[in-house]
Amino acid sequence: MGQNILREIFIKTDNVHNGKFFADLLKEVISDLEESKYQYAEYRLSIYGKSRDEWDTLAKWAVRNNVHSRSVRWLIQVPRLYDIYKAKGVCHNFQQLLDNVFLPLFEVTNDPKSHPELHQFLNYVCGMDSVDDESKLETINFDSRNPPADLWSSAENPPYGYYLFYMHANLNVLNHFRKKRGLNTFAFRPHCGEAGPIYHLVAGFMVAESIAHGLQLRKSPVVQYLYYLDQIGVAMSPLSNNGLFLSYQRNPLAEFMAKGLNISLSTDDPLQFHYTKEPLIEEYSIAAQVWKFSASDMCEIARHSVIQSGFPQTVSHR
Incomplete structure (x- = not known):
């Protein structure tokens, strides 16, 4: 137990089995929820921001495996891993990560036919989350000296408040857009205050x-x-x-x-x-x-x- 290979095989949506084992496990759990009648659950799925097609891949997995249920809603968690992606050459700046996370959502809101599976999947998504180990030491303060996202190209990970600010800003605009289109909106419900400095909780507030x-x-x-x-x-x-x-x-x-x-x-x-x-x-x-x-x-x-x-x-x- 605890081996990463088990996670890769059984609780990933984009592995060599196209997430079949994870979907089968979820169906068992969802079936129990539906039988109990009075239990509902919100499960978390991850979008990493490494590429623009992550949302479509996740949505196709959900739709093709039919893991939708009246008893389940999804929270999308976005790990705060920019520094790792930057070191690997996946992202050149922080704005690129934000674009990978949010642009597909704006596109499908503007034209549901552009991402049909994603449009269907988002009906069961209720919010977004920001996750990582809050006890990690932050070497950069969150203040007015921070560059905007398109100029954040250093190898350092942005501070916690920086992530929350940009996720909230994008979600706020997206929700206004979706509301005008008569579509469901997404709450922002980050991991906050498990560890780390008090300012994390101020940012969350x-x-x-x-x-x-x-x-x-x-x-x-x-x-x-x-x-x-x-x-x-x-x-x-x-x-x-x-x-x-x-x-x-x-x-x-x-x-x-x-x-x-x-x-x-x-x-x-x-x-x-x-x-x-x-x-x-x-x-x-x-x-x-x-x-x-x-x-x-x-x-x-x-x-x-x-x-x-x-x-x-x-x-x-x-």
Whole structure:
């Protein structure tokens, strides 16, 4: 277990098997969700920004393998790996990465016939995410001295706030365009505050509809209060955090709940950190036992999960 070759074979969409094994696994999981009737899920798929055809490749995989379901929506995560692509000669500047991620979305919004499978796939996409290890040391500050994206051609990776600014700016324009066309829009829900400096959470507060993790909020009462005032969603994963960053007993989830923050429970890397075929139930049951949550507490967490989700109102208001 843990070997990259297993990931390449079983949970990739663009391998030599054209993602068949991954699709078969997903269908099994989706079938269980549909049978349970009251469970819904948002799964993450990756777009790396290495080439313009990534979206079409992913969409063709989804459509041809028929992994669409009323019980599932997709979040697209974009890893913050510009420095690696630059070193390999894949991208010459940061704008090229942004173009690879966003131009196909503008094209299909303008003319759905230009990318028919992508147009169909996007009906089930509810948002975008920015992911990477936040504990990495940032050697460049995010400030007014940063060059624009088309001039960022250095080998250094842009800081966290730089990524969030440009993803938000592009998503904001794209969403206005899609709304005018009568199409669904996408929320920005980045990984934020799992580690790293507090300014990550400040950046998330300014541009995100909700965030994943938010552990570092415990270190800044002021930023914590801002998240409370605006009720920005925070999807927390105590079992994953327990394995990587913070022991379960020290996790601030119960404290955040008591203060009235918009907190939900989420899984993160369930193949690594969970032991049953119901990883989210594990999160709920362990949280209830450790923090002695009441039935009302559990209902509040579940309600927050629905509010934060990207499912249409016809589903979430049932």
